[in-house]
Amino acid sequence: MDSIAFDSGKPRDFVAIGRLCIDLNANEINRPMEETMTFTKYVGGSPANICIGMSRLGQSAAFIGKVADDQMGRFILQYLRDNGIETSGVTTDRTGAVTGLAFTEIKSPEDCSILMYRDNVADLLLAPEEVDEALIAGSKVLLVSGTALAKSPSREAVLLALRYARKHGTKVVFDIDYRPYSWASPEETAIYYHLAAEKSDIIIGTREEFDMLERFDGNAERSDEATAAQWFGCRAELVVIKHGKDGSIAYGKDGSSHRGAIFPAKVIKTFGAGDSYAAGFLYGLMQGWSVGRSMAFGSASASIVISSHSCSDAMPTVRQIEDYIEASQHA
Ligand SMILES: Nc1ncnc2c1ncn2[C@@H]1O[C@H](COP(=O)(O)OP(=O)(O)OP(=O)(O)O)[C@@H](O)[C@H]1O
Numbered sequence: 001m002d003s004i005a006f007d008s009g010k011p012r013d014f015v016a017i018g019r020l021c022i023d024l025n026a027n028e029i030n031r032p033m034e035e036t037m038t039f040t041k042y043v044g045g046s047p048a049n050i051c052i053g054m055s056r057l058g059q060s061a062a063f064i065g066k067v068a069d070d071q072m073g074r075f076i077l078q079y080l081r082d083n084g085i086e087t088s089g090v091t092t093d094r095t096g097a098v099t100g101l102a103f104t105e106i107k108s109p110e111d112c113s114i115l116m117y118r119d120n121v122a123d124l125l126l127a128p129e130e131v132d133e134a135l136i137a138g139s140k141v142l143l144v145s146g147t148a149l150a151k152s153p154s155r156e157a158v159l160l161a162l163r164y165a166r167k168h169g170t171k172v173v174f175d176i177d178y179r180p181y182s183w184a185s186p187e188e189t190a191i192y193y194h195l196a197a198e199k200s201d202i203i204i205g206t207r208e209e210f211d212m213l214e215r216f217d218g219n220a221e222r223s224d225e226a227t228a229a230q231w232f233g234c235r236a237e238l239v240v241i242k243h244g245k246d247g248s249i250a251y252g253k254d255g256s257s258h259r260g261a262i263f264p265a266k267v268i269k270t271f272g273a274g275d276s277y278a279a280g281f282l283y284g285l286m287q288g289w290s291v292g293r294s295m296a297f298g299s300a301s302a303s304i305v306i307s308s309h310s311c312s313d314a315m316p317t318v319r320q321i322e323d324y325i326e327a328s329q330h331a
């Protein structure tokens with residue numbers, strides 16, 4: 001597939017909807033969190049990371065979400081503004097809700113996990129009436145992150161955002177983003193993921209996330225090709241399945257497929273790979289690059305971030321990714 005068409009008449013490149021959280025990444029790494037005494041604070045939340053990544057790559061970006069009325073919420077808002085992200089679509093909760101916290105455990109470069117504190121989080125209180133239609137109408141791409149479908153009213157806010165995107169010709173990217181702690185059951189997850197996926201133009205997820213999404217669609221051990229075929233029957237033009245250090249594969253509705261290799265990385269932690277991959281990949285597509293070239297850009301972006309302590313702070317610039325690719329080719 002040569003490329004994806006985006007509406008060049010829209011003034012903004014990208015808007016994301018979903019959670020704005022805080023990452024607290026262990027400073028004492030390569031040990032269990034029981035032995036970790038200090039953490040470094042970063043802005044987090046998968047859609048926030050991707051939005052920050054897009055902005056770091058020079059794209060005009062906005063966010064639709066809700067933050068807590070506390071120091072963490074103010075820290076997040078300021079960080080977005082400092083990174084050139086439009087925050088008029090971010091409301092502040094007044095009910096006493098809190099900011100989601102992601103404590104990250106780095107037992108080893110390959111054994112990382114996240115301890116999530118997400119009770120009464122502000123991000124899932126985003127209401128439909130707080131979704132700014134004009135922000136979506138004015139953006140080439142709307143990124144929907146699956147966890148925002150986990151609870152009402154955020155669930156209805158996302159479904160309304162999808163309607164706005166369809167109404168205004170805004171391309172929808174659905175990053176499945178399965179985080180079990182936010183959902184009541186796998187069955188509920190599959191039902192609501194389906195409602196988003198069938199309205200999306202580009203769907204990105206890991207094999208496990210697609211298996212979750214396709215829970216009621218028969219044959220549990222589904223191939224990547226069968227997964228893609230299913231979503232081409234809805235609205236999807238492109239389906240991307242991520243396979244960690246085995247790379248990624250993308251299928252186009254035109255019958256094309258593309259394997260994405262990985263770039264070498266001095267891995268500190270594996271999380272953040274998906275968000276940085278998505279940012280680099282979507283950036284490439286929005287430049288009109290081929291799917292294959294965009295996948296390579298995303299993979300290099302991911303290698304940079306997994307070689308770093310943070311996710312959001314480490315999101316690379318275009319130059320950093322280009323230099324990384326060049327250095328890898330000479331290595
Ligand atoms: N160990 C690795 N070395 C190099 N590249 C990697 C590695 N792990 C992941 N990547 C790159 O990042 C992409 C996305 O990674 P992955 O498949 O783990 O997504 P994910 O599970 O959504 O990531 P996350 O851990 O952030 O949730 C991969 O397709 C690959 O290009």
Ligand SMILES: O=C(O)C[C@@H](O)[C@H](O)C(=O)CO
Pocket residue numbers: 021022023043044045046047049102114271272273274275311312
């Ligand atoms: O998405 C989350 O809530 C956790 C993220 O903030 C964290 O940076 C991560 O896991 C990225 O993949």
